[in-house]
Amino acid sequence: MKNVKNKANGEKFFFPICVVLFILFVYGFSVCCYKDFFIWASDNSLYIPTRQFFLQTTQVAGGFLNYLGLFFTQFFLYPFIGSAILSFFLLIIVFLVIKLFNFSPRIYPIAFIPSFALFVSITQTGYLISTLKSPGYIFTNILGIIISLLICWGFKNVLKKYKHFAVYLMPFVIIAAYPLFGFYSLFTAIVCILITFFIIKISLKRSVSLFLIYLSTGLLIPWFTARFIYTEMPWYDSFIAGLPKYYFNLVELPLWSPFIVLFISLLLFNLILLDKVNFLSRGKCILSFSMGVFFLMLSCVYFFSYRNSNFNTELKLLQAIEKNDWEQAVLIREKHDDRPTRLIIMCYNLALHKLGLAGDRMFSVDNNSVLHDFYRKNMITMNYGAKPLYFHYGKINYCYRWCMEEMVEYGMTVRGLKYMVKCALLNDEFSLAKKYNSVLQNTLFHKKWAKKYQQYIENPQLLTEDVELNSVRPLMAYQNQVDRDKYMLEFYILNNFARMKGGLPELVDLSLQFNLIMKNVERFWPRFFLYASLHERIPVHYQEAALLYSYLETEVDLSKFKFDSEVLEKFEKLVSMSVQYADNSEELNRNIFQPLFGKTFWYYYFFITDVKSD
Numbered sequence: 001m002k003n004v005k006n007k008a009n010g011e012k013f014f015f016p017i018c019v020v021l022f023i024l025f026v027y028g029f030s031v032c033c034y035k036d037f038f039i040w041a042s043d044n045s046l047y048i049p050t051r052q053f054f055l056q057t058t059q060v061a062g063g064f065l066n067y068l069g070l071f072f073t074q075f076f077l078y079p080f081i082g083s084a085i086l087s088f089f090l091l092i093i094v095f096l097v098i099k100l101f102n103f104s105p106r107i108y109p110i111a112f113i114p115s116f117a118l119f120v121s122i123t124q125t126g127y128l129i130s131t132l133k134s135p136g137y138i139f140t141n142i143l144g145i146i147i148s149l150l151i152c153w154g155f156k157n158v159l160k161k162y163k164h165f166a167v168y169l170m171p172f173v174i175i176a177a178y179p180l181f182g183f184y185s186l187f188t189a190i191v192c193i194l195i196t197f198f199i200i201k202i203s204l205k206r207s208v209s210l211f212l213i214y215l216s217t218g219l220l221i222p223w224f225t226a227r228f229i230y231t232e233m234p235w236y237d238s239f240i241a242g243l244p245k246y247y248f249n250l251v252e253l254p255l256w257s258p259f260i261v262l263f264i265s266l267l268l269f270n271l272i273l274l275d276k277v278n279f280l281s282r283g284k285c286i287l288s289f290s291m292g293v294f295f296l297m298l299s300c301v302y303f304f305s306y307r308n309s310n311f312n313t314e315l316k317l318l319q320a321i322e323k324n325d326w327e328q329a330v331l332i333r334e335k336h337d338d339r340p341t342r343l344i345i346m347c348y349n350l351a352l353h354k355l356g357l358a359g360d361r362m363f364s365v366d367n368n369s370v371l372h373d374f375y376r377k378n379m380i381t382m383n384y385g386a387k388p389l390y391f392h393y394g395k396i397n398y399c400y401r402w403c404m405e406e407m408v409e410y411g412m413t414v415r416g417l418k419y420m421v422k423c424a425l426l427n428d429e430f431s432l433a434k435k436y437n438s439v440l441q442n443t444l445f446h447k448k449w450a451k452k453y454q455q456y457i458e459n460p461q462l463l464t465e466d467v468e469l470n471s472v473r474p475l476m477a478y479q480n481q482v483d484r485d486k487y488m489l490e491f492y493i494l495n496n497f498a499r500m501k502g503g504l505p506e507l508v509d510l511s512l513q514f515n516l517i518m519k520n521v522e523r524f525w526p527r528f529f530l531y532a533s534l535h536e537r538i539p540v541h542y543q544e545a546a547l548l549y550s551y552l553e554t555e556v557d558l559s560k561f562k563f564d565s566e567v568l569e570k571f572e573k574l575v576s577m578s579v580q581y582a583d584n585s586e587e588l589n590r591n592i593f594q595p596l597f598g599k600t601f602w603y604y605y606f607f608i609t610d611v612k613s614d
Contacts, residue, residue, distance in 0.1 A: 014109065022115070026083070029123070030083035033307065034079075036316055036319060038079050039077060040315050041137075042074055042077040044130055045070050045073045046070065046413050047071050047443070047444070048443055049442065058180075059232065060233050061178060061179055061233060064180040065136070065140045066134075070136040074444055089146065093142070093146060096153065097111040097114060101269040101273060109293060112297060113262075113297055116300065117297075118141055120304055126311060131410065151173060151192075155170065155192045159196060160199070170189050173192075175217070179225060191266065191270065193214050195270060198273040244259075252375075310344060310373065314344055317332050318388060322415070326354040327355065329347060329348070340365075340370070341370060343385045345367060349362050354392070358539075358541075359512070359540065363541055367608050386402040392472060394475025396427060397427075400419070403420045418449065421433050425453070426469060477504050493514070499511075512528065521549050525556065528546055538562070547567070548605060573596065577596075593606070
């Protein structure tokens with residue numbers, strides 16, 4: 001008897017270990033690996049505690065889940081707080097599963113399956129976090145499951161005491177819960193049906209009648225509400241309201257996989273309520289099996305989460321840009337070892353320009369790019385980079401346009417509102433700036449930002465004190481109108497600035513930089529001469545381009561320009577080696593020239609030919 005008791009105590013000891021491991025893994029994974037992802041998600045959503053916002057958010061079935069999800073998402077602005085809330089909610093699900101389905105200590109580790117599935121549904125999202133039309137996505141499904149389990153637990157307790165009353169209670173629960181929780185109220189009904197059949201004995205005739213009542217209610221309520229209440233929602237969407245807005249195809253099947261595991265596991269857990277399935281309590285190997293399932297799910301979260309160095313670097317760069325921390329942006333890019341995307345290169349060049357270093361360092365890192373490693377490739381660069389790049393290059397109307405389009409398509413976001421406020425201020429539209437800023441004043445964590453810009457709205461003369469706005473204003477010295485960028489961010493910015501023939505020194509500098517990127521000799525020379533007449537020193541890359549173009553294209557008298565002795569010596573070495581290795585293949589020469597000239601414009605001109613932009 002004593003051995004049995006010790007064995008039982010030993011079995012219970014495994015559950016606290018699982019709890020500790022789960023918390024450490026979820027919290028650590030969130031804070032260490034997905035900190036930037038969660039900060040981005042927070043700024044890419046909006047919660048304001050107003051009646052109008054509540055009504056607007058809840059105008060679709062399951063909207064209350066969206067409302068709650070947006071409330072909790074805002075805490076990810078501080079990832080250690082948001083991750084703690086996320087870990088807490090996932091742990092609540094574990095305890096509710098154990099309580100609802102009468103888990104024995106031996107199978108406690110299996111109760112973590114739903115929580116692991118929900119966690120990986122978040123970490124697998126990747127680039128979709130900016131375009132997923134599911135407000136508060138990080139928390140909506142978690143809260144939906146918690147509410148569903150709570151309702152089922154209450155129903156189970158009522159069923160034990162009032163059998164004849166409880167079995168007819170569920171249709172009314174669906175009617176009451178569907179507008180608030182959408183799909184999760186329907187799923188609750190399914191679980192409650194199984195609980196009813198597994199706990200109490202019901203005749204076949206009564207079972208069929210109950211099933212038909214539940215089924216008809218589950219079908220009619222979504223259709224009725226979509227038809228007469230939520231008229232903006234298609235009737236076929238009413239049955240999945242509250243679930244993420246993924247496509248139903250083979251490409252996005254992996255995104256649905258965690259939800260398939262989640263719902264199937266919860267349905268199968270009902271079998272534990274059957275007395276006939278008592279081997280789950282007595283089996284000798286069941287504890288080992290349970291722990292194996294626990295570590296298998298933990299491994300699945302690790303391996304199936306979206307981890308991409310370019311994605312992480314892009315998020316870090318964009319957040320540094322929003323803070324105007326240009327030194328940090330440069331450091332982030334230069335620490336990035338993998339082949340970059342064009343968005344990374346564009347952000348790096350912008351940061352160098354802001355620091356006045358572009359002419360000396362823009363070709364000092366790898367400029368050979370790759371496409372985004374994500375199956376929804378189109379529009380990634382636009383969705384992530386359009387607002388900050390257009391804004392900081394002075395394309396204010398373009399920045400505002402993309403903020404407005406994204407607000408119409410995906411809803412208001414903190415990030416979009418901030419850019420709209422700044423764009424309105426630069427266009428001297430103070431009433432418009434006040435309109436957007438008043439929304440941010442109602443947020444929990446962005447009041448300080450809104451207070452700063454409210455001063456500019458009320459006292460426009462203070463705008464001259466803002467370093468960020470002052471750095472953008474000179475780049476607006478052209479006809480600022482919206483034409484067509486054809487959804488090609490980099491090509492539009494490149495061509496727009498490359499074709500500028502004069503203007504302020506900042507515009508001349510940018511025009512030179514972009515003509516170097518485009519390798520356009522004809523437009524280079526006039527801008528080079530103009531730049532040289534305005535500045536005492538010529539940056540290294542401009543010197544390199546002048547020497548190369550003079551040698552390759554035309555005889556230009558460069559004697560009146562001052563070149564660095566180191567640049568001249570390296571150019572002589574380049575010419576000498578070019579003659580020496582003229583018969584080699586391009587691939588072989590790329591490896592030969594890279595150690596000596598990999599950080600020069602010359603290497604970019606000859607060997608960076610496959611520029612990929614999406």
